[in-house]
Amino acid sequence: MSVVPGKPPPVLAAGALAWREKGERIQVLLVHRPRYDDWSIPKGKLEKGETFPAAAVREVAEETGYRVRLHRPLPASVYLLPxxxxxxxxYWTGTVRAKVAPGPKDAGEIDKVRWVALDEAEDLVARQGDLVPLAALRRFLEAGELQTVPIIVQRHGAAVSRAKWRKGEGTRPLNSKGKKQAKALPPLLDAFDPATVVSSPWERCLSTVEPLAxxxxxxxxxxxELTEAGHKDHPSRTAAVMDRVLREARPTVVCTHRPVLPTLIEAVRAVAxxxxxxxxxxxxxxxxxxxxLLLHATPGGTVVAVERHLPNIG
Structure with missing residues (x-):
């Protein structure tokens, strides 16, 4: 995120509005802050070198004891501090992966954690910055777009240049920057809880996703079909790989090369x-x-939201 010269850098924070079905109702997870005596969405500041998604997952775990997986993004809150x-x-919507602690890490910061019905949450929460994400979640629910699956199109990390590599394209490796990117990918993509990794078999793609896997x-x-050569020979087969991933609607990482991206993206555009x-x-x-490239798709394969993230390598 760029910093305007002469102005102090912004304070960056992240959180998630976790939801669950309880009978025929939707409940959301809120926390009570004794310092302000208010109910709020779990959130907190980014740590050094942390990405927004990783921070959102960590903060929810620290404030509630629940480890969540992130789904589609919610409207951000932007405001001036004193x-x-x-x-x-x-913010993101989220669902629970596991209970990782009995309660908040710091009882002085968070003293209560509650699952509450969406209607009640809208009455409990007072801050506008929290009401906007709640309203967005309700819109997603009413549109039938609350339940989503993350599908991640991943371009491989920075690689040794073609001009400097004398062997076959399939063996061209990541350079030092690309290796750092591959190492930094797991905490970023783990926030979305991928269940499948599909990749070009070429070295630079495999080296990008193997740490995550x-x-x-x-x-x-x-x-x-995800290699440059396979795409050049049979682009329709490459598109079919993306079509199948979208139809299956499982949390999937698809790692490929720059020349292949437009074909995959056009396959996505057709169902977005x-x-x-x-x-x-x-x-x-x-x-x-x-x-x-984060694609948030409904179980039926319709892409309802898109976001982009780079691993933080400092």
Whole structure:
């Protein structure tokens, strides 16, 4: 995030509005802050070197004892602090992966954690910055777009240049920056709880996703259609790989190369809502080396939201 010269850097924070079905009602997870005597969405400041998604997951765990997986983004909250700095809070919807602690890490900061019905939450919460995400969650619910699955199109990390590599393209490796990106990807993408990793079998793609797959306990499935050569020979087969991933609607990482990206993105555009389609990249290079394109799809395979993230390598 860029900093305006002469102005103090913004305060960055992240959180998640976790939800669950209870009978025929939707409940959301709120925390009580004794310092302000108010109910709020779990959130907190980013730590050094942390991405927004990783911070959101960590903060929810620290404040509630629940480890969540992130789903579609919610409207951010941007406001001025008394000292003149701008505070930016990024939010996502979330669902619980596991209970990791009996309660809040710091009882002086958070003294109560409650699942409450959505209607009650809208009455309990007083801050406008929390009411906006709640209203967005209600809109998603009423539109039938609350339940989503993350599908991640991942461009491989920065690689040794073609001009400097004398061997085959399939063996061209990551450079030092790309290796750092691969190492930094797991805490970013783990926030979305991927269940499957599909990749080009070429070295620079495999090296990008293998650290993530190892941490998640997943096997990397390779597809020749995701290589540059496979795409050049049979672009329709490459598009079919993306079509299948979207139809299956499982949390999936798809790692590929820059020349392959436009074909994958056009396959996504065909099943995206108009607003989401506008957020899809349209110009070369489509994604920076190491960048992830997050697609949030309904169980039926319709893409309803799009976001982009780079691993933080300092």
């Amino acid at each position: 000292d003149g700095r701008t505070k930016i809070v990024q 190892k941490i998640e306990g997943l096997k990397v499935r390779t597809k020749d 809502l108009p607003g989401a389609a506008l957020e899809l990249p349209r110009e070369d290079p489509y994604l920076a080396a190491g960048e992830a």
